[in-house]
Amino acid sequence: MAKTSFITWEKRLEPSRALAVVVPVAAVIMALGVAAVFLAATGYRPLQVYQDMLAGVVGSKYGLSETVVKAIPLMLAGLGVSVAFRMLLWNIGAEGQFYMGAFGASWVALTFPHLPAYIMLPAMFLAGVAMGGLWAVLPALPRAKWGVNEVITTLMLNYVAILWVDYLVYGPWKDPKGFNFPLTAPFSEAATLPTIGGTRIHLGLIFALVAAVLLAVVLWRTRWGYEIRVIGESPRAARYAGIKIEKNIILVMLLSGALAGLAGMSEVAGITHRLQHGISPGYGYTAIIIAWLAKLHPAAIVLVSFLFSALIVGGYSVQTAGVPAATVSMLQGAILFFVLGGEIFTRYRLRLRSKEVR
Amino acid sequence: MENSIWIATLAAAITAGTPILYAALGEILAERAGVLNLGVEGMMLVGAVTGFMVAARTGSPWLGFLTALLAAGVMAALFAFLTITLRANQVVTGLALTIFGTGLSGFLGKPYIGIPLPLSFKPVAVPVLSGIPVIGPVLFNHDPLVYLTYFLVPLLWYFLYHTRPGLNLRATGENPAAADALGVNVFALRYLYVIIGGMLAGAGGAFLSLAYAPSWLENMTAGRGWIAVALVIFAVWDPVKALLGSYLFGGVDALSYTLQAATKIAIPSFFLKMLPYILTLVVLIVATRQTVVKHIGAPGALSVPYDREER
Numbered sequence: 275m276a277k278t279s280f281i282t283w284e285k286r287l288e289p290s291r292a293l294a295v296v297v298p299v300a301a302v303i304m305a306l307g308v309a310a311v312f313l314a315a316t317g318y319r320p321l322q323v324y325q326d327m328l329a330g331v332v333g334s335k336y337g338l339s340e341t342v343v344k345a346i347p348l349m350l351a352g353l354g355v356s357v358a359f360r361m362l363l364w365n366i367g368a369e370g371q372f373y374m375g376a377f378g379a380s381w382v383a384l385t386f387p388h389l390p391a392y393i394m395l396p397a398m399f400l401a402g403v404a405m406g407g408l409w410a411v412l413p414a415l416p417r418a419k420w421g422v423n424e425v426i427t428t429l430m431l432n433y434v435a436i437l438w439v440d441y442l443v444y445g446p447w448k449d450p451k452g453f454n455f456p457l458t459a460p461f462s463e464a465a466t467l468p469t470i471g472g473t474r475i476h477l478g479l480i481f482a483l484v485a486a487v488l489l490a491v492v493l494w495r496t497r498w499g500y501e502i503r504v505i506g507e508s509p510r511a512a513r514y515a516g517i518k519i520e521k522n523i524i525l526v527m528l529l530s531g532a533l534a535g536l537a538g539m540s541e542v543a544g545i546t547h548r549l550q551h552g553i554s555p556g557y558g559y560t561a562i563i564i565a566w567l568a569k570l571h572p573a574a575i576v577l578v579s580f581l582f583s584a585l586i587v588g589g590y591s592v593q594t595a596g597v598p599a600a601t602v603s604m605l606q607g608a609i610l611f612f613v614l615g616g617e618i619f620t621r622y623r624l625r626l627r628s629k630e631v632r
Numbered sequence: 633m634e635n636s637i638w639i640a641t642l643a644a645a646i647t648a649g650t651p652i653l654y655a656a657l658g659e660i661l662a663e664r665a666g667v668l669n670l671g672v673e674g675m676m677l678v679g680a681v682t683g684f685m686v687a688a689r690t691g692s693p694w695l696g697f698l699t700a701l702l703a704a705g706v707m708a709a710l711f712a713f714l715t716i717t718l719r720a721n722q723v724v725t726g727l728a729l730t731i732f733g734t735g736l737s738g739f740l741g742k743p744y745i746g747i748p749l750p751l752s753f754k755p756v757a758v759p760v761l762s763g764i765p766v767i768g769p770v771l772f773n774h775d776p777l778v779y780l781t782y783f784l785v786p787l788l789w790y791f792l793y794h795t796r797p798g799l800n801l802r803a804t805g806e807n808p809a810a811a812d813a814l815g816v817n818v819f820a821l822r823y824l825y826v827i828i829g830g831m832l833a834g835a836g837g838a839f840l841s842l843a844y845a846p847s848w849l850e851n852m853t854a855g856r857g858w859i860a861v862a863l864v865i866f867a868v869w870d871p872v873k874a875l876l877g878s879y880l881f882g883g884v885d886a887l888s889y890t891l892q893a894a895t896k897i898a899i900p901s902f903f904l905k906m907l908p909y910i911l912t913l914v915v916l917i918v919a920t921r922q923t924v925v926k927h928i929g930a931p932g933a934l935s936v937p938y939d940r941e942e943r
Contacts, residue, residue: 283719312736312739316739316740364723366727413913416917416920420917420920420921421920422916422917422920423862423865423916423920425670425723425861426858426861426862426912426916427913427916427917429855429858430855430858430862430909430910430912430913431909431913433854433855433906433909434906434909434910437902437903437905437906438902438906440902441900441902441903444902445900445902559731562724562727562731563728563731566724598738598739598742599738600734600735600736600737600738600739600742600850601735601739602735603731603732603734603735603738604732604735604736604738604739605735606731606732606735607674607728607729607730607731607732607733607734607735607736608732610724610727610728610731610732611710611714611725611728611729611732614714614718614720614721614724614725614728615713615714615718615720617718617720618718618719618720
């Protein structure tokens with residue numbers, strides 16, 4: 275076997291900690307570079323675009339508060355998908371679970387408009403969490419029982435959930451006073467989450483931060499969290515240790531969907547105050563990238579959510595200058611590419627070999 | 633109900649099933665080589681937009697079609713580099729490819745929204761064959777890209793089960809270490825079939841924007857790439873069954889319009905649009921149970937990166 279390769283990958287005994295930080299940062303910079311090439315090739319001035327994006331985020335109180343506002347659903351959905359990913363359960367359905375959470379909360383707000391706030395908001399919270407969780411359990415059951423591929427089932431349910439909300443807001447729930455726009459009547463005052471200091475930043479931020487802390491506690495301080503981590507690292511070992519994988523698939527998906535559902539609830543109760551068409555600009559998909567970039571770590575998810583939120587807000591601010599909205603999702607995809615490509619360097623060492631023959 | 637409505641519906645089923653068929657055939661090749669590429673939706677979108685851009689500028693749908701193959705092939709090569717050489721997680725990399733492809737196609741396609749195509753693929757009646765009653769109008773009055781799949785399916789079937797390179801391909805996905813020991817270049821074959829698979833996904837996308845609905849709309853694939861991935865499981869990685877499955881999905885698509893027109897029942901269109909996705913769910917569950925019962929399943933090494941040193 276005298277096949278010599280001059281470049282070889284040598285496994286590191288310990289994954290490099292320094293590179294675990296360097297790789298994501300480098301990935302963001304390189305993705306900006308790739309997007310710059312596309313921008314330049316289509317006649318934009320990339321540096322100007324990036325500068326305008328940055329100005330749109332940090333240049334005003336509104337830009338900064340919008341960044342926090344958009345980070346809320348990203349954090350919640352990102353925490354949600356990360357807990358499933360830890361078990362190698364590919365919940366790609368956060369988008370649909372978000373829509374169903376928004377639907378559940380809206381159902382409460384529209385059906386019982388006269389509830390006082392102290393009953394209304396908890397009821398909306400529960401309905402949002404329950405609908406999001408249910409929407410994730412639906413594909414979790416066939417996955418746990420028969421091993422049906424959850425990537426596809428969770429994804430298909432995204433389309434169904436979005437069409438369901440569209441049906442409601444274009445049909446039976448349409449606001450008669452809404453000038454034919456696809457949205458419901460506004461919720462009552464009681465169905466509004468409190469906001470901070472005259473901005474649009476709402477209580478959902480506290481939900482998200484508390485969820486991050488609780489998730490960290492569950493993962494590293496409870497038996498259940500230990501089970502989740504063991505299943506994720508070695509399903510076979512988990513089975514030998516007597517951990518019930520099927521039960522955990524359902525429970526983890528329930529939790530995962532509930533968090534995305536909470537994101538939907540906090541968006542209708544905190545921001546739009548009504549259900550409407552296109553209520554998420556793809557939060558559920560961005561959440562996947564955030565979770566991976568943050569290496570599924572709750573605290574890192576909170577931080578990375580702000581970065582991606584800034585990207586979205588910056589993207590909005592340059593749209594008026596004619597830069598397509600899709601630039602942001604292109605940038606997000608490119609970031610994920612570079613992170614994925616860079617990950618090998620944290621696990622392996624690149625060796626250049628001289629002409630030795632084994 | 634009149635016969636002609638059913639003939640038209642069956643013909644429409646084939647047209648609506650064709651983009652899914654192209655993508656499913658491509659994914660079968662990649663998965664047979666042991667690589668799960670979930671970027672089909674993204675590659676289809678990039679194929680659709682680049683094909684449309686070139687066809688709109690040059691006036692040649694064929695040139696557009698070739699561009700779509702090339703562009704989606706480049707994306708697949710990127711996926712291959714990340715997953716085969718850099719051993720990145722195939723599931724997440726596939727998602728990244730779809731997210732990137734969705735964004736890229738939206739970015740590139742923005743100036744082309746609402747622009748009509750000067751020349752698109754048009755149905756061509758096959759002489760003699762199209763005259764056969766029922767079968768003729770259903771099967772032989774389509775555009776050239778549909779006819780291309782009539783050749784592609786038997787070709788791939790023969791290739792997979794009756795040729796040496798086809799055997800090598802299956803071995804690569806089933807047991808790469810054994811294939812490697814027999815002198816099959818596992819890495820090269822995986823690259824090759826992932827790229828060809830991507831080109832076929834691009835062809836499916838181009839069919840949408842150049843023949844099915846000659847225009848460019850953001851996210852015009854509407855999940856067909858994902859349906860194609862699900863279909864591969866339903867088809868147990870077999871090109872002929874993929875053809876049947878694709879036409880089944882095309883049929884549901886076409887039937888929803890026929891039903892609405894023929895029965896005059898006002899089913900809200902949102903529910904009709906849900907049908908393909910719900911059907912995918914049901915079919916996937918049934919198909920997975922079947923593969924478990926009959927002990928037939930995915931290629932043995934599907935989605936496992938191959939590492940020579942860990943044989």
